[in-house]
Amino acid sequence: MSLRTSRSARSGQYLALLCYLVFLAFPFLWLISTAFKPATEIGSLHPTWIPHHPTLGNFRQAFDEQPLLRAAANSLIAALSAGLIAVVVATPMAYVMARHRGKISTAATGWVVISQAFPFVLVIIPLFLVLKNLHLIDSLVGLILVYVVWALPFALWMLVGYVRAVPVELEEAAAVDGATRLRTLVSVTAPLLAPGIVATALFAFITAWNEFFFALVLLKTPEKQTLPVVLTHFLGAEGVADLGPLAAAAFLATLPSLVIFAIIQRHITSGMLAGAVKS
Structure with missing residues (x-):
């Protein structure tokens, strides 16, 4: 039974x-x-x-009507930059939060949780004013900074979990063998964190690649607009969509995320114990 x-x-x-x-x-x-x-x-x-x-007429029409390649290049620059910067900033912070628990770590965790509850509309006005004072309105640099700040809390939360999953005994064993702190982090901890770093970078990339609201508000020059914003140009003045070219352009816009995930997904789990074996 x-x-x-x-x-x-x-x-x-x-x-x-x-x-x-x-x-x-x-x-x-x-x-x-x-x-x-x-x-x-x-x-x-x-x-x-x-x-x-x-x-294939829809694809030809889509490229004829809108600058998809230029928009895709802008999105790629913003997404790759945001993903790399977010991982570089979040990794050491996550290590400190996971290994040295205290009031600062608790406060940082609370900030991560609270920041995820903020809607876009709530922060867009003060964010716009800050970027205006920094002369970063209508700039890919300003948009990248926004993406990094927006992705950082969740990236930090993800990496803290990966760091806590790495046994402290491995680092202690390396220290007993005479390895310095830096050597331990590079040779033991970093290989074990590699799958988590890759997954976090992928999350930050996809979030920035698909983001629409911030790009719409902060970028005004057509040459600097990202792909999600350009896709809205297939809507007519009365809100009637040109479905064929729009579907073709949207299909092409989804391909980079799918291709990148297909390339790196096999590496997310393959290196989980690489650091322990090498040590």
Whole structure:
């Protein structure tokens, strides 16, 4: 009876997971389908998943109507810079918070939790005034700083968990063997934190790549606008969307995140015990 119950529970879990995957995949698959459909099929009263007459016209029209490559370059610069800076700043802070618990660590943890509750609208006016005084309005540098500050709390929270998962005994054993503090951090702790650092950098990159509100408010020059902002230009004056080119551009905008994740996901878990083995 228990074996049947266990099999039934596992079957239910797999079914729930399958439903969840279908729920996540449906918008993306429909986006791909729309991107390759001609206008006649997009406006059809009986839409189909697979285009009857697939076309690349939507992609050509999207590139002709909007500067997608320039916008993608701006987004890439902002997202990569924000991800790297956030990881560089958060890693030593996370190590100190995880290894030296006290009032400062508790206060920092409280700041992380509270900062995640702030809505964008609440901070945009004071943020705009601060950047204006620093002459960073309509600047990718100012936008990168905003992305770093916005991603830093969650990045710090993630890395603290990874640091606490590293056994302190490994560092103590390295110290007994005569390794200095810096040598221990570089040879023992850093390899163990590598998967967490990669995952955190990926989170910061995707957050900055997809961000729309700050980029819309802070960037006014068309040549500096990021890809999410440029995608809104496919909406007409009356809010009517040009669905074909919009779907094509949106599909291209999702590819960098998918490609980067596909490249690095195998490395997220492969190095979990690398530091312990090397030491």
